[in-house]
Amino acid sequence: MSTPFTDEMTVRRHQMVRDQIANRGVRDFRVLEVMRRIPRHEFVAEPYRSQAYGDRPLPIGGGQTISQPYMVAVMTEALSVGRGDRVLDVGSGSGYQTAVLASLAELVVAVEQDPSLVKDAHATLQRVGITNVLMRAGDGSVGAPEHQPFDAILVAAGAPSIPKPLLAQLKDGGRLVVPVGSLSSQRLVIIRRNGDRYVERSGCGCVFVPLVGQHGWEDFGSKMT
Ligand code: SAH
Numbered sequence: 001m002s003t004p005f006t007d008e009m010t011v012r013r014h015q016m017v018r019d020q021i022a023n024r025g026v027r028d029f030r031v032l033e034v035m036r037r038i039p040r041h042e043f044v045a046e047p048y049r050s051q052a053y054g055d056r057p058l059p060i061g062g063g064q065t066i067s068q069p070y071m072v073a074v075m076t077e078a079l080s081v082g083r084g085d086r087v088l089d090v091g092s093g094s095g096y097q098t099a100v101l102a103s104l105a106e107l108v109v110a111v112e113q114d115p116s117l118v119k120d121a122h123a124t125l126q127r128v129g130i131t132n133v134l135m136r137a138g139d140g141s142v143g144a145p146e147h148q149p150f151d152a153i154l155v156a157a158g159a160p161s162i163p164k165p166l167l168a169q170l171k172d173g174g175r176l177v178v179p180v181g182s183l184s185s186q187r188l189v190i191i192r193r194n195g196d197r198y199v200e201r202s203g204c205g206c207v208f209v210p211l212v213g214q215h216g217w218e219d220f221g222s223k224m225t
Contacts, residue, residue: 009041012053016040020055021073028077034103035073040066043096043124062114064209066094067156071206075154078177078190078203081105085151088169090140091211095121097156099130108133109147111140113212139213143169150174158186158208163215167191167198179208183217 017036026032041052043066048058057065067075075097081087081104092098092110098121102108112118115137122135136144141163143153148169155166155178166176170193179186188203210217 009039009053013040016053016055016069020070024070026070026073026077028080030104031073031076031100034076034100035069038096038099038103039128040069040096042128043094043099043121060094060117061120062117064093064114064117066096067208072097072100074204075156075177075188076100076104078188079152079154079175081152086147086149088140088144088147088150088153088166089156090143090154090166091156091209092121092135093117093156095125095133095135097154098133098135099125099128101152101154102130102133105152106132109144109150110135111138111144113137113139141165141211141213141215145169152176153178155179155211156208157211157216158183158206159211159216161215162189162191163211165215167193177203179206183210 014036017032041049044052044058057068060066085105087101087105087108089098089101089108089110092112098108098110110133118135118137125133143165149171150169151171151174153166153176158179174193176191178189180189181187185207187205190201190203192199
């Protein structure tokens with residue numbers, strides 16, 4: 001039985017997908033369907049729940065944010081995730097983007113540098129019934145060497161340049177999406193691996209929190225020791 005509260009959230013979620021995502025040009029029906037289904041409001045803290053379907057990022061603690069819904073959709077579409085895919089999600093934060101990817105893929109390996117976010121995201125994913133995720137606390141700028149290679153890799157934090165280990169951990173035909181630029185603004189870079197060649201194209205402008213760690217902005221706001 002759904003409560004009036006969840007029904008209200010379902011209505012808002014459908015409006016979010018129509019107005020902010022489909023109307024702005026995201027066409028992949030699987031991405032639209034998954035984002036209509038996943039309860040984004042479960043991934044934000046109580047005081048922000050009423051804003052969960054707004055057109056913006058929201059605070060999730062530790063100075064980090066859950067990405068704007070449109071950006072989640074654009075990045076997911078760019079990765080063309082298929083049912084049998086193994087996906088790496090770098091900077092999994094609240095776990096919302098992880099949930100979207102896990103609903104399209106076989107398995108998602110999620111790496112987040114802030115251990116308290118890992119704990120909360122793990123609990124949220126269990127609550128919403130998503131089980132095909134391996135969550136790890138650590139530096140995702142080096143990828144996840146023990147779980148590679150990946151069909152798709154998503155980085156949800158702004159990098160100064162493309163982290164080299166992520167290129168090496170792509171399967172042949174694999175895709176990578178990563179925001180690259182300065183600390184204050186970036187552009188999405190979308191890469192496809194063809195054998196030893198990497199075909200790169202440029203996506204929309206964006207503003208993400210900084211990628212920290214070995215291949216990020218060294219020590220900028222890092223929880224890592
Ligand atoms: N996809 C998340 C977005 C979170 S914001 C969501 O939908 O909620 C980006 C996240 O990247 C932050 O939680 C930050 O702690 C994390 N991050 C930054 N650098 C990282 C690194 N090197 N390895 C793992 N996580 C990192």
